[in-house]
Amino acid sequence: MKTIVSIRNLEKHYGPKRAVAGISFTMTEGEILGLLGPNGAGKSTTINILSTILSPDKGEVEIVGHDLRKEPLAIKQNIGIVPQDLAIFEEITAEQNVRFFAGLYKLKRDDLDELVKEALELVGLEDRKKEKPKTFSGGMKRRLNIACAIAHRPKLIIMDEPTVGIDPQSRNHILESIKTLREKGATIIYSTHYMEEVEAIADRIMIMNEGVIIAEGTKEELIQIAGNETIYRFELNNSQNLDEQRISQIPGITNVHLAENQLTVQSEKSKSILHAIIATLFDNGCTFEKMTSKETSLETVFLELTGKRLRD
Amino acid sequence: MRFLKIAAFDFRNIIRNPTLLFSNMVLPLVLIGVMGFVTQSFFGSGLLSSYDYYGITMITLSALLVIMTATNAFMEEQVKKANIRMIYAPIAKAEIYLSKILSTFLVGTLSFIFILMIGQYGFGINFGGDHLPYIVILISMLVLFGSCFGTMMCCVLGDEEKASSISQLPVLLFSAFGGIFFSTYGLGKTVAFLSNVSPVKWIVECAFRIIYDNDFTLLLPVTLSLLGASAVCILVCQLTFKPEEFTC
Amino acid sequence: MLTILRNRFLRVPDKLYIIIIAVVIIPLVIGAVIYFSGATQSPYKIAFISKEDAPPVKHELIQIEQMNERPAMSALVMGKYNAIVEAVEDQKYTVTTYKDESFKKTIEEYFETGKLPVNHTTAKRGIGTSILGVILLIALMQGVALTTFYPDDRNKSTFKRIMMSPLTSRQYLVAQGMFTFSCLFVPTYFVILVMKICFKINIGFGLGALTGLLIIATALATAFSLFMASVMNRNISLATSGISILTCLLAGCLFNYDSQSKWLDAVTNILPQKPFMTLSQGMEGGQTFSDFPWQIGYIVGWIIVLWFEGSLITKKKVQKGIY
Structure with missing residues (x-):
């Protein structure tokens, strides 16, 4: 199996506070990693570093074979981020949103139409693509938020609490789409507060607390740790x-x-x-x-x- | 009591915002200073200095710009949601916007009293000498109108950005035609007509008559019109403010 | 970058005031300035107080209104009359005016001798220069409103998302700058062209010179607004308007003034607006761009510095994870 993510001794400080205190892990192609941890555990910092917008203080990060410090642009081209906030434009249509974000990546113009359509279909918004997100429900906005991150077919998708505050139906739809993405070969990091989501989709679970990984493994392995x-x-x-x-x-x-x-x-x-x-x-x-x-x-x-x- | 509490809270919010405080207290002084300085050579010595002229006109302009403070206090991104949230409390919707008007009015009036005093006694600008209280009344009525107008624009447009950028237009036009920046006499009949339509012209003229001619004939009609216009704005607020439209 | 630019234009319909600025304010102001500047020099209005005597003199530049009593002082303050003239004795008049000494002398001399002194008007600035001064002020003030998508994106965290794509913050700012620039330049240029070509109004410049000067003014405004939007987080437009008005007044964009303070001169000489006014004044007087290498270089320097500072600050903020 190809290694997609490889992190060694990653550290990040905010003043005296250690947000991430020397974590290491690897991910192989097609894997879904559930990232758990209480607020302030260092999940978002880790995600921001992986997405190249925050530079680490120490450690080595390699994503899809590219070094984070040397080739951040190559990494950006290969990852898709679903941010926790609804980072979409309310005033332009759903399709224009996806097209815009996909357009930021180096894609062929002919492919773009196809990719946008594919992403909208995957999240189930194909029939509402001409409408503006202003008119969408919370769940639909969340789905559009995801579509904007995946249209350029990233090899690694990082999702930061993509299901916050939505109805169960939309959540199920999102979880199903994530499984579909994996079948298509994407590797996914899924950060959440909802245990049942991790149980439902993750191949491997990682629990962070105070900047370190305190447990890692499959669901069964973790339960073993706590005394089954x-x-x-x-x-x-x-x-x-x-x-x-x-x-x-x-x-x-x-x-x-x-x-x-x-x-x-x-x-x-x-x-x-x-x-x-x-x-x-x-x-x-x-x-x-x-x-x-x-x-x-x-x-x-x-x-x-x-x-x-x-x-x- | 409850209404006063909200108003006091709004008042604190405004004076805690450095930009609003600056634009109400410092900017008018800076405007007077710069305009006065730049045009100094156009004015002769003695009778009327550039500072005397631009003192009145720039204060009039700044008092009108209280509109920005009102829109900001009501619907600035960071306070908008909390302000609208008050509809869940057992208060009338009128209390929400009236408290903004009251707090903006208080902040504005206090800062202009301060500026007029500083100007007259600190910098020796002629703001009417013993007649200063009348100028204060005039300016505070203008501030009241500005507060009501800004709040009304928020109620109608529902958005600070829109409200303040659209209000700027009439303010600048009325000011230009009202002779705030330069005298509009001798610029032809169209301008003379527009100038007479501009409320700013009447306020400035009223102030100058009080200061230089001891002539109070304009004071009553001008203050009454401003009060009337404010009442109209409040009425529009009551009719158009639909807090439920902001909840989502 | 084209994607960003297209995104800006797609979002315009929802930002009503951008259209208002481009389509209403800019043309309106330019039209007004041209109207005011184009009006022939208005005559001075004099209130002549005399019981019987008809005004002793006549001149097209001086309009005399004869009256029995002194008009209100406020009429003088408001500029309804430029001066009040009273006959003291034969051939002697007292002049009351708020205007400067030389004006007073002029009027006195006029009433006493019946002739205007030769140098009665101060050198007036050309119409084109006046228009460009106002345009520069408007551009500086409104540039930030046309840059609004950038702070907007930051607030909505779409900016963070864009930064996660292969696009760099510098490329983003270039695209935003192109948008701001075109929204400032196109309507302004268009209005002036219409005035010049359709209404045959004398703008004072040839087309080439006008294009060049407008490009300089709007580029400066664009760099300034990008800088302000990068530095500030709240109340960007309020601060920008304040700075623009003050600096433009001091730099003499709206009217020429004689400063009597060396200290102030030193300060205003730093401002980029000053060489711009010198440049357009000179161009209107028939000189060419090549006659003003220093002025142009200085303005371009400002543009570059503002631009680099803005993009540097943005880059730093992105790296610190502020957005």
């Missing part, structure tokens, strides 16, 4: 006869905790042991009103690693 487990909670009607020892002896149970008729049992996720726990409870003469179970999710991983909720 299932937690069961029982609200017992009576617990005076319950012997906690007997439950913790069940193979696969890692922890048992009982307090005021609330029983919490932690177990390894892969083991199916719910029936064993329930059988033991009945044996001890315990009945229960309610039972919940929770598996480790990306959200838990994130919370555990950063100490912050994602949308804080």
Whole structure:
């Protein structure tokens, strides 16, 4: 597989503050990398450096085989950025918007029509291309925002929270288009606050916090880091006869905790042991009103690693 | 009470904006200084200096330019959304624009009182001597009109940029024909007619009559017309200001 | 760059005031200036106070109104009369005027001798130079309004997006400059051409000289507005208008004045408007561009400095990630 992005020891300071503190990673062609992190984690700084508008203090960056410091123009030609802000012109039509931004790249005039059409089709705005974005809904503007970044067929697409504040339908449409882009061979960096989006499309996930990468891997690998487990909670009607020892002896149970008729049992996720726990409870003469179970999710991983909720 | 709170808040916003403060307090003085200096040699010594002439005309022009302060206070990009947001509060829509008018009027009047005082007592410009209070009344009425007009343009056009660039046109035309920059007498009948139509001419003439002839005949009609014109502007505000159009 | 330029023009219909400036303000002002400058020198109006005597003299340049009482002083201030003349005794008159001493002397002499002194008019500036002075002021003031897409793009973060494409900030500014320049130059040139060719109004210059001078004026205004738009973030047009009016007044774009202060002379001599006025005055007097290498060089120097500073500041701001 061809390496599209290669970053080594990237650093960027704002005064005494280290926005990016020596990160390294690589991406291969056709990969979708989900970039997660709380606000101020250094995601936007990293994205701005990759898009060549911010120069790094230290480190090496190579994109599509070009060195960031030596050939920024060659890099620009090969990347497409979907900015977090709606960077589109409200006063000209959707098509003119896409044509304008595509026109900033070195493209053949004959290809331009085709590329503009392709981009508008991909985001589902082909039938509204003659209208001005002023009249668009939030979701449509977001989609146009994406179309403007992809018309020149960039090899690397960087999306900075492209789905902020839109309806679920538009979001699904956007996620579908991203998958289509990947099928066409694009490599994508996808920064977001929405865990479910990353789970849905990313091949690999990277979590940043305070300027460093604190975890990286597939969804399964990350869940493994946080201890892949299932937690069961029982609200017992009576617990005076319950012997906690007997439950913790069940193979696969890692922890048992009982307090005021609330029983919490932690177990390894892969083991199916719910029936064993329930059988033991009945044996001890315990009945229960309610039972919940929770598996480790990306959200838990994130919370555990950063100490912050994602949308804080 | 609530209305006064909004107005006080707007007042603070205006005086915290260095550009607005500069254009209201310093620019008129600079204009008088430069125009006076540049035209010094056209005026004889003694009776009337270039500073006396351009003191009145430039203050009239600057007072009219309060329109810019009004449009800025109401719909400048950084304050527009917050201003419009007030419609969600339980207040009448009139309170929103009236507070802009009041705050702009206060800032304008205070700064022109300051300028007139400085001019007369600091730089020895003839602003009427003992008749200065009447000139203050005249100018403050003009400031009131400017505040109402600027706010009205915002209500009608819904955009600061448009409002201020379009208002500049009549201001400059009326000023030119009103004799702000040069005397318009002896330029033919068309100009004489246009000059008589220009409200600026009457304000300037009213001021000069007070200062040089102790003649107050124009003061009442001019102030009343300005008040009337302001009332019309406010009426237009009430009719055209549709805050719901700004929400999205 | 052509893409940027086309983008500017596509967005014009939504910016009403750009059209207003180009189509209404510029032609209007130029028309007004030509009208005012073209009017034959208006006669001086004199209020002659006398119970019986008819005015002793007559002259086409002096219009005398005889009256019994002194007119209001404000009429004198407003310029309704240029002077009040009272007969003191036979052949002796007192002249009250707000105009300068030499004017007073002129009128006195006229009433006493019945003749105007030979050098009664000061050397008047040519009509073409007056027009160009005003055009330079208007161009400097309105240039920024025609550059509005640039700060607009920054506010809407479309500028940041453009900077992420292979386009450099310098190329962007060149395109923006071309837009501003053409919006300033074309309507101005057009109006003057119409005046000159269709209405046969004497503009004072030949076509070639006029084109050259207009190019210099609009190029200067373009560089200045790009510079201002790069330096400032808010209230750009307010600041630009202020600076333009003050510097143009001081440089004598609107009317000639004799400065009595060396210090002020030193300051105004720095301004690029001054050599421009010298240049157009000279051209109107029949000289050619080659007679003013210093003046032209100095203005071009200003254009280059403003342009480079503007693009340097923009480049720095982009690198710092301000936009």
